[in-house]
Amino acid sequence: MEKKSAMVLVVVIGVILLGVVIAGKQSQDSLLKEVLKRQAEILKAQARIENQLLVPDSGGLSGILSRQQDLERRVAVLENLLRGPQAGGPQQAQRQGPPPEDYTKIYDIPVDHSPVRGNPNAPVTIVAFNDYQCPFSARFHPVILDVLKAYPDKVNFIIKNFPLSFHPQAIPGAKAVLAAGGQGKYFEMADALLADNKDLSEERFKKEAEKLGLNVEKFMKDYKDNDARWQDIIQKDLTLGQNVNVQGTPTFYINGHKSSARDLDSWKKEIDNVLNDPASK
Incomplete structure (x- = not known):
């Protein structure tokens, strides 16, 4: 098995159909059908990827990572579809993908209500x-x-x-x-x-x-x-x-x-x- 340093993520699928604002019933029907179709495809693909974790000799983590990254791109397309005509429609969505990760950026992540494991004053x-x-x-x-x-x-x-x-x-x-x-x-x-x-x-x-x-x-x-x-x-x-x-x-x-x-x-x-x-x- 290859090193587990490959970044393997489960994709977040943000499908909120009630938030879709579309002008015209015909346009709405067409877009909703497309969204539902792609959502079903993505969920099936996600299930296949998760099952790969349980199968020996399934191409290693790098193979799973490659399939996961492809799934992330498909999710980005779906999210753009949900934004409707303002995002340029399906044609524009096809040209867009998830933004690249920025590992230099520092995010503010407060402890808030979360318990801390280990030395609370650790560096x-x-x-x-x-x-x-x-x-x-x-x-x-x-x-x-x-x-x-x-x-x-x-x-x-x-x-x-x-x-x-x-x-x-x-x-x-x-x-x-x-x-x-x-x-x-x-x-x-x-x-x-x-x-x-x-x-x-x-x-x-x-x-x-x-x-x-x-x-x-x-x-x-x-x-x-x-x-x-x-x-x-x-x-x-x-x-x-x-x-x-x-x-x-x-x-x-x-x-x-x-x-x-x-x-x-x-x-x-x-x-x-x-x-x-x-x-x-």
Whole structure:
């Protein structure tokens, strides 16, 4: 298997049909049909890409990355279609793609409501925008745990929620983690769900809560009764993610910079660069 440093992202498909403003019924019908057709194609392609993670000898991560990048371009075309005639219509959309990543830009990512794992005063902060049902979020989470072990006092870690619309169990997973946080087991629950995210049902949450030594009755009460609170936190994370140009999960930031690191060696290089930079001291 090739190094996991290839940047593999699950594409965010922002299809909000109610936001489409089109003059004329005929134009609307035509555009909606095109959008629905392309949306169906993209979702099928995304499912195929996710399944590749479970198949040995499927072309390696570089092959998956290539297919993922093609899917991102198709999503960009779909987004331009949704903007309607003002964006130049389908012909103009075909010529446009996602903007290139800017790894030099520093984004403001406040800690806000998010728990911090590790030394809160560490000079390096890694933020992950995760989806608990996303196979890629699950795949790269253990690498972050290795990073924290390698830099116990120098690096801390924050999770922001970015549930994708085509992962219906992502929001329940995020709520379970938040509810576990009420008993001091936020990251422990996150680790458990990302270690095996095939089943994100309430029964699974109960089992994990019991394994973690939580008061299961209180956990489930918090999970359900605080639904509006959890929704508000998740929505704040989603809005933040959109503001800092998150396009898929997982998306990582190191001291505000987007990071392409996906294996331990790559993370060490980025972290050491930060630690050795006089400006960061």
